[in-house]
Amino acid sequence: MAANLANIAGSRANPSTLLPLELIDKCIGSRIHAILRSNKEIVGTLLGFDDYVNMVLDDVREYETTAEGRRVNKLERILLNGSNIVMLVPGGEGPEGAAA
Amino acid sequence: MSASGASGHGGAARGHGGSERGHGGADRGHHHQNRPGQSDRNAEKKPKETLFDLARYLDKVMHVKFVGGREASGTLKGYDALLNLVLDCTTELPRGDSDEPTRSEEKRELGLVVCRGPSIVMLCPEGMEPISNPFVSAADGE
Numbered sequence: 001m002a003a004n005l006a007n008i009a010g011s012r013a014n015p016s017t018l019l020p021l022e023l024i025d026k027c028i029g030s031r032i033h034a035i036l037r038s039n040k041e042i043v044g045t046l047l048g049f050d051d052y053v054n055m056v057l058d059d060v061r062e063y064e065t066t067a068e069g070r071r072v073n074k075l076e077r078i079l080l081n082g083s084n085i086v087m088l089v090p091g092g093e094g095p096e097g098a099a100a
Numbered sequence: 101m102s103a104s105g106a107s108g109h110g111g112a113a114r115g116h117g118g119s120e121r122g123h124g125g126a127d128r129g130h131h132h133q134n135r136p137g138q139s140d141r142n143a144e145k146k147p148k149e150t151l152f153d154l155a156r157y158l159d160k161v162m163h164v165k166f167v168g169g170r171e172a173s174g175t176l177k178g179y180d181a182l183l184n185l186v187l188d189c190t191t192e193l194p195r196g197d198s199d200e201p202t203r204s205e206e207k208r209e210l211g212l213v214v215c216r217g218p219s220i221v222m223l224c225p226e227g228m229e230p231i232s233n234p235f236v237s238a239a240d241g242e
Contacts, residue, residue: 017158018178018186020214035192037168037219053216086166087192088214 024049024088032057033092036084039065043094044078053082063095070095154179161226162187167219169195173226174213183217 024032027046034042034055044057057080062073154176163173164185171194174187190210 020184020186085216086170086219089210
């Protein structure tokens, strides 16, 4: 596994840069905060992802920010389509954590 | 639970490696094997060039706009061929257009984030300043 990542880093012209997908790979098993194109944000434990950054998340909270306030939806396990993702915050605790 | 997590880990790592090879040009090498005798050896050796050189902007502050109207700025720490970015000390900025129904909250600190390439609309290195129209004087001269 570690050797695999080293190969990926070595294959680049500039090995000092931090590869985005490599960073997400390191987050597997820990909490991740996904900010979507819409006014939604998803926080969950990352179980895995693919090339499109479709993700399987466990113990999920879905935050929807509206003019009235923030709605929270709890889900057990989801497959999140990568096409809606704008930003990924490793270890992020979501809008509540950021606000605190 | 931990077992399923570990298997997911391995799978994703393989997927990642596959994508790297795909962009590194080894994929083309595969085609080459299928059609021996083609004279594209020079093209094969040359690393695939990206449209713009983000290496110049490493450790520089970048301002990013996304599909859907979100905006963020942070220090560029890494990128890949698909324009996925790693930004450090990132702040999400409130949306400029107030008529958006999903008007964003205040500015907030996110720290180290990964930005998805397919969702990026605009990239602007901080410090870029508007210049006066260089064609105005030329038009006046004529």
